[in-house]
Amino acid sequence: MKRFSLADIAGYLEGRLFGDPALWVNRIMPIEEAAPGDIAVVFDAKAAARIRESRASAFVLPMETDSATENMIRVTRPREAFVRLLHLFYPEPDRKFLIHDRAVVSSRADLGAGIFVGPGAIIEDDVIIDDGCRIHANVCVGQGSRIGEETEIFPNVTVYPGTIIGKRVRIHGGTVIGSDGFGYLPLDSGELEKIPQVGRVEIGDDVEIGANCTIDRATLGATRILAGVKIDNQVQIGHNSEIGQHCIIVGQTGISGSVRMGAHCVLAGQVGVSDHVELKPGTMVGAQSGVVRDIGPGRWAGYPAIPVIKALRAYHLLPELPDIHRRVRDLERRLREIEGEQ
Numbered sequence: 633m634k635r636f637s638l639a640d641i642a643g644y645l646e647g648r649l650f651g652d653p654a655l656w657v658n659r660i661m662p663i664e665e666a667a668p669g670d671i672a673v674v675f676d677a678k679a680a681a682r683i684r685e686s687r688a689s690a691f692v693l694p695m696e697t698d699s700a701t702e703n704m705i706r707v708t709r710p711r712e713a714f715v716r717l718l719h720l721f722y723p724e725p726d727r728k729f730l731i732h733d734r735a736v737v738s739s740r741a742d743l744g745a746g747i748f749v750g751p752g753a754i755i756e757d758d759v760i761i762d763d764g765c766r767i768h769a770n771v772c773v774g775q776g777s778r779i780g781e782e783t784e785i786f787p788n789v790t791v792y793p794g795t796i797i798g799k800r801v802r803i804h805g806g807t808v809i810g811s812d813g814f815g816y817l818p819l820d821s822g823e824l825e826k827i828p829q830v831g832r833v834e835i836g837d838d839v840e841i842g843a844n845c846t847i848d849r850a851t852l853g854a855t856r857i858l859a860g861v862k863i864d865n866q867v868q869i870g871h872n873s874e875i876g877q878h879c880i881i882v883g884q885t886g887i888s889g890s891v892r893m894g895a896h897c898v899l900a901g902q903v904g905v906s907d908h909v910e911l912k913p914g915t916m917v918g919a920q921s922g923v924v925r926d927i928g929p930g931r932w933a934g935y936p937a938i939p940v941i942k943a944l945r946a947y948h949l950l951p952e953l954p955d956i957h958r959r960v961r962d963l964e965r966r967l968r969e970i971e972g973e974q
Contacts (some may be wrong), residue, residue, distance in 0.1 A: 635659075636720065638690055641671065644707045644720060645692065645713045651703030657690055660717045673714040674699075691716070694716050727766070745782070756793070774810070780837065792849060798837035798859065806844040812872025813848040813855075813889060827851060830870060836860070841866065842883070858895075876913065894928070918943070 639653035656669070663672040663679060666688035667720050671718075671873040680697045690703040694710050707713040726753050727748065727967065729787040731737060734751040741755045744763035749755065752770040759773050764783040774793035775789075779889040783801040785791070792810025805811070815827035831850025836859035841847070845863055848855060855871055857863075860878040867881050870889035873880070884902045891905050894913030899905070905923040915928030922935035931940040938946075949956070 634721070638671075638703060638705070641690075641717070641720070645705060645706040645707050645716060647692065647705040647713065648695075649705055651690065653703075655690060655703055660721050661688065662712075663688065663691075671717070673710055673717065675714075702764045716792075750787070762799075762805050776847065792833075793831040795832045796832065796847075796854075798835055800838050801835055803840065804843040804845075804865070805840055808846045809835070809841075810849045811846060813851050815851055815871065815889075831855065831872070835855070835876070841862070845869075848889075855860065864901075878912075882919075897928070 635656050635658045637652065637749060638649060638655040638657060639652065641657060642649035647929050657671045658669040661667070661670040661672055662676065663682055663686045666672045666686050667929060668687055668689050668899035670688045671690045671692065672686060672688040674683065674694070674697065676694065677697055680693060680699055683691060683699055683701050690705070691699070691701055691956040692702060692705045692710060693699055694708055695708055697754055721811050722961045729746045729748060731749040732751040735749045735753040735755070737743070737749060737755040738759065740757040740865065741759040742906065743809045744765065746764050747761055748766045750767060750769035753767050754772045755761070755767070756775040758776045760778040761767065761769055762779060763784040766784040768785060769788045770787050771789045773791045774781065774795065776793050777791050777795040777797070777943060779797045780799035783797055783798060785803045787807045788805050789796070789803050790808045795810045810833045811883070812829040815829060816824040817827055818875050819825055829849050829851050831853045833847050833849050834854045835857045838859055839857055839861045843963045846865045847857065847869045850872045855869065856874040858875060858877045861875050863881045864883040868886045870887055870891065871873065872889050873887055873891040874898060875893050879893055879897045881899045882901040885899045887905045888907035889892055890908045892910040894911060894915065895913050897916050900919035902920045903917050903923065909923055910926045911923065912928030916931045917923060918933030918940065921933050921937040924936045927937055933940045933943040934946065
């Protein structure tokens with residue numbers, strides 16, 4: 633791993649340097665785990681209070697934060713500085729451009745320049761993979777799928793036939809794209825007849841999908857994940873849904889079929905969304921909430937999801953409900969007694 637002088641780092645971050653410009657920094661670490669030779673990023677005044685307990689040799693701090701530490705770099709946006717330092721200390725490894733001899737690639741597939749296909753990967757007929765893509769071990773790309781430039785698909789991902797994936801997409805291990813939507817027709821006999829799922833999944837540019845997610849193909853048409861969407865691990869997205877640009881969906885969220893999410897929505901962990909529901913652009917839904925009707929914009933929470941201000945008031949009352957119930961029963965009893973006396 634490379635090391636950098638404090639002066640190098642300050643110049644890279646365009647920050648103000650205080651202390652020894654020749655100090656060598658070996659790595660970036662959390663403030664609690666840092667050792668001599670490390671640099672730690674402090675995001676706010678609360679974290680700055682722990683600087684004296686840290687063994688780090690240098691710190692990156694917000695401009696307005698007070699600190700008497702000897703070696704520091706002050707920056708305007710510490711979170712952006714943190715991301716830039718990660719890129720500095722942990723650059724992308726050199727890419728290998730090859731098709732492994734244990735990969736199975738159809739002669740009818742169209743592979744671009746500078747791509748990597750790992751061992752055990754299967755590329756079926758009529759697949760198009762554009763320049764610079766990386767298809768890791770044991771990935772299966774189904775017939776007629778298309779994968780855009782610089783996309784990376786990690787081991788053990790399954791891409792069903794006909795899937796369209798944009799540029800610079802990242803799909804993590806174990807995810808399944810394009811499996812059948814969950815659709816059955818109840819028959820008079822009591823049996824369930826499977827409804828053919830003949831649509832596809834379309835994923836826009838710059839999307840990232842976590843591990844062990846499932847995005848179902850449409851019954852007809854397409855299930856769409858628009859550009860810039862970020863999906864955490866273990867998320868289910870049902871058939872014919874559309875996720876708007878730059879939405880964030882956190883782990884273990886379940887989205888039913890035919891849901892419409894506008895741009896820049898956020899679903900926190902374990903949110904459930906009923907079918908045929910619309911979330912307006914900019915809607916934020918708190919963890920473990922249930923969305924059973926059209927909502928948004930703004931912040932929502934609870935089951936069923938209601939505006940967060942009302943939800944907080946309701947949560948405040950929950951511990952008192954047994955006592956309120958008892959008092960209401962007493963009042964009803966007294967009212968009956970009064971009415972009986974009259």
